[in-house]
Amino acid sequence: MAVRPIRRSDYEGLNRLHRQVGWPERSQAGWRWLEDNPARRDIEAPVGWVVSNQDDEPAAMLGNLVQRFRKGPRTLYAATGFSLIVPPERSGASRSLIQAILTQPDLFAKYTLNANARAAPLYRLFGLKPGPMETHALKLSWVVDPLACLKGRLLRRLWGGLSASDAHRLGERLMNPRLFEPIPLVLPRDVMVLNNIRAGSAYADFWRDLANEGRLVADRSPEVLGWRLSDPDQTLPPLLLGLMRGGRLIGMAAAMMNKTSLIEPPCLDIIDLAALETAPDAVEILAGALIENARALGAAKVRLQVTTPEILDQLGDLAPRARREGGWGHCHALIEDPELARAWAPTPYDGDYAICARHIPLPRAWRSPIRSETNAPAGHWVSAS
Structure with a gap:
């Protein structure tokens, strides 16, 4: 399935997806607020991605929350997905969307701390590991x-x-x-x-x-x-x-x-x-x-x-x-640097x-x-x- 970054013209379509699953919608100002995330602007990352239909309207989506981190003098970046919405008729689109967030450059970590019980097993297929091991569930x-x-x-x-x-x-x-x-x-x-x-x-x-x-x-x-x-x-x-x-x-x-x-x-x-x-x-x-x-x-x-x-x-x-x-394991992360993986305490x-x-x-x-x-x-x- 073709995946592309979210555009401003998608916002009403994204609200329609939220409405279908009973999740809170955002105002136009609210979507612009997500655009204004200082960390996202630092690395010019997308607000998220959509799988579009034949009219190029959002048919499935995943948001992209980029965050800065500090470790001593170092400034690092990581991303967590949010609002993964895949209607039944788009079954399989979640894999393409998750792959999009995982292939972003210049991030030390990609993770979710909010996986529901149904989605949690999916993240392990992409190499994300439960963590912290003692408390991830x-x-x-x-x-x-x-x-x-x-x-x-x-x-x-x-x-x-x-x-x-x-x-x-x-x-x-x-x-x-x-x-x-x-x-x-x-x-x-x-x-x-x-x-x-x-x-x-x-x-x-x-x-x-x-x-x-x-x-x-x-x-x-x-x-x-x-x-x-x-x-x-x-x-x-x-x-x-x-x-x-x-x-x-x-x-x-x-x-x-x-x-x-x-x-x-x-x-x-x-x-x-x-x-x-x-x-x-x-x-x-x-x-x-x-x-x-x-x-x-x-x-x-x-x-x-x-x-x-x-x-x-x-x-x-x-x-x-x-x-x-x-x-269930609601916290999953992919951190390739062993030192940073040990230091991560979400x-x-x-x-x-x-x-x-x-x-x-x-x-x-x-x-x-x-x-x-x-x-x-x-x-x-x-x-x-």
Whole structure:
């Protein structure tokens, strides 16, 4: 099957494919936002690829999320696929699309951290290996509203087999009115909401310190994080927390509300957890702060969809309290350099979770999404006095 890069004229066709499988569509501005990924522009990589029909319209697709990484003074690039959509009548197109992302030049790694149970075995056919070996099949969650989670399970049993169009006719279920209310956060000592990630901020200093440790880490610079937070299709801004000690930021966490389907309750997805090597306890403190505030914010549970042995250890007492989810190898990677393969310790930030989230639908009375006017998150989250 012929594969070609995505063009701007494809965006409506890509939305049509998303609609067929019940996945969130993007506005034209949202697709342009993906184009503006600083790492993608660095190496002039495609936004993704399509298999086209006889009219040259998208009939199957795979998105291409390029990321910068740092390892000491070295700047490296990697890519993860997202939104692999192959209708039944295009059976076999997934192989051509995956091959397209794997043959990109100048990348130290090609990977997915978000493979579903059906697709997971496919990646091994292309040489991708599960990793990290101890945790590649492990997702963690902390239930904060058991009743809402129970209602979600019941609805899945009743309506889980519905088509995307039938599910859409049922309408949005299990919404929580607190989601769009400015709820004050109750935070531990020295934990604060990060409202400034610009150059010269405490966050910028944290990124410099993290990069200078010499570990292989995804680029969290103000430029890249600012781009991530500027998604025009967001309805709620991500929540960024930081842990300060001695006047320095030593750890940060990012989380966003996600409603994975019409019949699921909202959940708070942890999309980043990062701490300096001198402050491993920051991971437990920051994750605990998110869990403690999640129900008040309108979430039924908190999820951490990528773990490593180090993260499990740093979560401390939170790890035994978590539900073990997953059970299949959702993390697969192809890294040819043995040194970089050993150094790779993925976090949710490295994956496509923030890119593919189903943002919380807006109440009917809400006319437009909450958007930040700067490269910092909108001021929806506040600390309680």
